[in-house]
Amino acid sequence: MSTQPERAGLEASRLITVLANELKPVPPPQELRFGQSMTDHMLFASYDPVNGWSAPEIKPYGPFTLEPNSSCFQYGTSAFEGMKAYVGPDGEPRLFRPEMNIARFARSAARMSLPPFNPDELLKLIKALVAVEKRWIPAGKGYSLYIRPMIVAIGLLTSNTALLWVMCAPTGPYLKGGSQALSLLAMRDTVRAWPGGTGEYKVACNYGPTINPVQAALDKGYDQTLWLLGDKITEAGVMNVFIVLKRDDGGIDLITPPLDGTILPGVTRDSILALAAAHPARMTLPGLAPTTLLHPSERTMTMTELQAWLAEGRLLEMFSVGTAVVVQPIGNIGYDGKDIALPTFEGGRGPVGQALYERLTDIQDGRFEWEGWSVRCED
Ligand SMILES: *Cc1c(COP(=O)(O)O)cnc(C)c1O
16 A cells, blocks of 8 residues: 655745846836836745645746646636835845735635645745845835735646745835825726625735726726725725724724725735724824824725715825835725815825824834834844
């Protein structure tokens, strides 16, 4: 009787590093466009149902060949992540709450029946890649190295043969115009996600179909789409949304839609809820009075409510959040043929959005220590 050999897990101790012979010139920070120039190296591993994970490799970034009948092309069996490495004043490369991205990556992969991997091992490998690509991390506020892990199925009908890779690109501030308020077009005919669907996973099939509606919004002069589900506000483009409301007791409500399966559980969203909850008892947010009480909550918000809050003068700020933009103010919503003007502020963000932006970027760059959120890549 033959015994089935055990399939190998993804193991950082098996890492093989082959460095590029020639390194590319690093573009000057002011010339960076989102995701345009890739760094010199990538992390790569493959999985097959007999052997399990191959020894992971750090090797020169470059193309590879795939069978035309690979499942990822035909059925979109692919999942991805978006995270960033930062260098702070101490010159140390850092990741921001990377275990949250990797856990989400594993959930997205599982939803597409892609093979499992050990999240701790993948984190070690990503740290090793960032350490190799350290010279590519631009310094300065708003600058970082964007890290894109991907996992795709290359089998035919099943997802059990797969490739996993991690690639990096230096980035500057996401949108030209910096923190200028966005004008969103609320979509009435198309939805991004629906109950029982895959909206809470970062899987390729959620994103391809949004390119066309986003282009339609751009063609009409808007910057992004506002995704609704009936009357419910869900997300803005590929960002989570927050509304800041004045309360009767003088405090401030900070609300965002609950994770009901149609919302992508953003790391930035989670971080903002946590930072708001810590103010002022455990930490004061920069520029906000310690007497200003913030009440973060996850609750449904509708277009009907938004218009009522605006009419009552209770709506103070609306902003979108995500790894790429951090905190981006929203100044206008196109809705049923008219424009709803939201409060706007000189310099872009309102006081609550600005306070959260400052604290979050200080933590990301390693200028402010908070709950182990900023993780060094080199020990
Ligand atoms: C990635 C993403 C976000 C933001 O998540 P972060 O972890 O904060 O970057 C929000 N919405 C959608 C649809 C996304 O794909």
